[in-house]
Amino acid sequence: xxxxxxxxxxxxxxxxxxxxxxxxxxxxxxxxxxxxxxxxxxxxxxxxxxxxxxxxxxxxxxxxxxxxxxxxxxxxxxxxxxxxxxxxxxxxxxxxxxxxxxxxxxxxxxxxxxxxxxxxxxxxxxxxxxxxxxxxxxxxxxxxxxxxxxxxxxxxxxxxxxxxxxxxxxxxxxxxxxxxxxxxxxxxxxxxxxxxxxxxxxxxxxxxxxxxxxxxxxxxxxxxxxxxxxxxxxxxxxxxxxxxxxxxxxxxxxxxxxxxxxxxxxxxxxxxxxxxxxxxxxxxxxxxxxxxxxxxxxxxxxxxxxxxxxxxxxxxxxxxxxxxxxxxxxxxxxxxxxxxxxxxxxxxxxxxxxxxxxxxxxxxxxxxxxxxxxxxxxxxxxxxxxxxxxxxxxxxxxxxxxxxxxxxxxxxxxxxxxxxxxxxxxxxxxxxxxxxxxxxxxxxxxxxxxxxxxxxxxxxxxxxxx
Numbered sequence: 001x002x003x004x005x006x007x008x009x010x011x012x013x014x015x016x017x018x019x020x021x022x023x024x025x026x027x028x029x030x031x032x033x034x035x036x037x038x039x040x041x042x043x044x045x046x047x048x049x050x051x052x053x054x055x056x057x058x059x060x061x062x063x064x065x066x067x068x069x070x071x072x073x074x075x076x077x078x079x080x081x082x083x084x085x086x087x088x089x090x091x092x093x094x095x096x097x098x099x100x101x102x103x104x105x106x107x108x109x110x111x112x113x114x115x116x117x118x119x120x121x122x123x124x125x126x127x128x129x130x131x132x133x134x135x136x137x138x139x140x141x142x143x144x145x146x147x148x149x150x151x152x153x154x155x156x157x158x159x160x161x162x163x164x165x166x167x168x169x170x171x172x173x174x175x176x177x178x179x180x181x182x183x184x185x186x187x188x189x190x191x192x193x194x195x196x197x198x199x200x201x202x203x204x205x206x207x208x209x210x211x212x213x214x215x216x217x218x219x220x221x222x223x224x225x226x227x228x229x230x231x232x233x234x235x236x237x238x239x240x241x242x243x244x245x246x247x248x249x250x251x252x253x254x255x256x257x258x259x260x261x262x263x264x265x266x267x268x269x270x271x272x273x274x275x276x277x278x279x280x281x282x283x284x285x286x287x288x289x290x291x292x293x294x295x296x297x298x299x300x301x302x303x304x305x306x307x308x309x310x311x312x313x314x315x316x317x318x319x320x321x322x323x324x325x326x327x328x329x330x331x332x333x334x335x336x337x338x339x340x341x342x343x344x345x346x347x348x349x350x351x352x353x354x355x356x357x358x359x360x361x362x363x364x365x366x367x368x369x370x371x372x373x374x375x376x377x378x379x380x381x382x383x384x385x386x387x388x389x390x391x392x393x394x395x396x397x398x399x400x401x402x403x404x405x406x407x408x409x410x411x412x413x414x415x416x417x418x419x420x421x422x423x424x425x426x427x428x429x430x431x432x433x434x435x436x437x438x439x440x441x442x443x444x445x446x447x448x449x450x451x452x453x454x455x456x457x458x459x460x461x462x463x464x465x466x
Contacts, residue, residue: 396413
């Protein structure tokens with residue numbers, strides 16, 4: 001039998017760990033200093049003598065509850081002895097006592113491992129991000145990234161956070177024109193019929209702030225299928241600048257704020273060499289502080305490889321939208337989209353997407369058909385300090401029944417051209433989050449001037465690098 005006891009004198013800064021080895025014919029006493037006890041505890045842990053290492057460490061913490069070295073040993077060995085919770089608590093205390101990045105990295109990783117042993121995977125991911133902040137070199141950072149992905153694959157919960165700030169020339173989607181002109185509509189004398197837009201209907205410059213939080217929980221999952229419950233909370237705030245207040249002096253920031261709340265059920269399943277996915281979603285949105293709509297959405301998709309480096313996906317969507325307005329009504333929205341993704345020999349990604357959509361409604365002005373095409377190119381390797389992608393597209397929309405007092409000749413037609421360039425800065429990393437800057441431009445031409453607009457925006461946000 002092996003026993004331990006630790007004493008400390010008032011005159012000396014040393015403590016003695018007494019190891020009593022008893023046998024029928026022999027008794028020996030070994031006297032160790034605190035530092036020697038710490039070395040013995042670490043050596044026992046490294047040699048797989050976890051119980052011995054724990055006993056050394058507990059004796060050391062009995063003498064000094066803030067003995068960081070002993071706490072590190074406990075954080076390492078307790079999970080291996082079935083006491084993951086005790087190991088995690090020791091790791092947290094060791095992290096708080098750490099003085100250097102190396103010490104914090106060590107403590108954070110051990111705490112993450114103990115939390116994973118408790119099957120508290122989200123907590124483990126948080127501690128791995130803290131480890132990433134203090135990683136001493138690139139190799140340690142990459143290892144932490146890999147471990148994070150491994151824990152994420154075990155975690156039935158997932159959280160996606162999106163935050164961005166966007167200075168924009170058109171925060172409200174307003175028109176560029178001060179006058180309402182409809183091509184082909186004239187006064188009895190043949191002159192164009194002209195109206196004047198209110199300030200709130202015109203393009204207002206300012207800044208947009210967005211917070212987007214998505215939660216998901218895997219109800220069941222295997223190598224062949226996955227079923228997930230999801231929730232989303234989205235909020236968009238607008239701050240008008242001085243120019244906007246001059247254009248629309250009666251407008252307030254809150255007039256253009258919006259919120260979304262959604263709940264969904266997703267299922268994906270292997271089907272031959274492809275994957276079938278389906279989603280059912282219920283949601284509600286608010287605009288200017290008032291409930292504007294509720295909606296039900298169904299989506300069905302199929303994705304299949306069409307080569308070694310190419311993948312094709314097709315998605316169909318149906319949506320029923322209940323509008324909570326002065327004249328309540330229900331619109332039916334439908335769309336079909338296809339996306340082709342190809343990786344070049346160098347790993348660059350090319351994505352081409354084409355979608356057609358339409359909406360039926362009791363309100364003639366809300367009936368439309370549209371077609372949208374977009375192509376995106378993403379470089380695999382950084383260009384200098386940034387990871388770069390560019391996108392461009394065009395959208396054509398036809399509102400064949402559009403009416404303003406009188407039917408618009410030929411209906412309303414909109415042509416929107418848009419593009420963006422996004423830069424990710426992987427060298428500016430904090431806890432696995434990196435900044436993303438996107439410059440976006442779009443221009444819409446319409447035969448109804450109310451919908452003729454252009455916009456320039458600079459979106460500054462963050463995304464996870466893990």
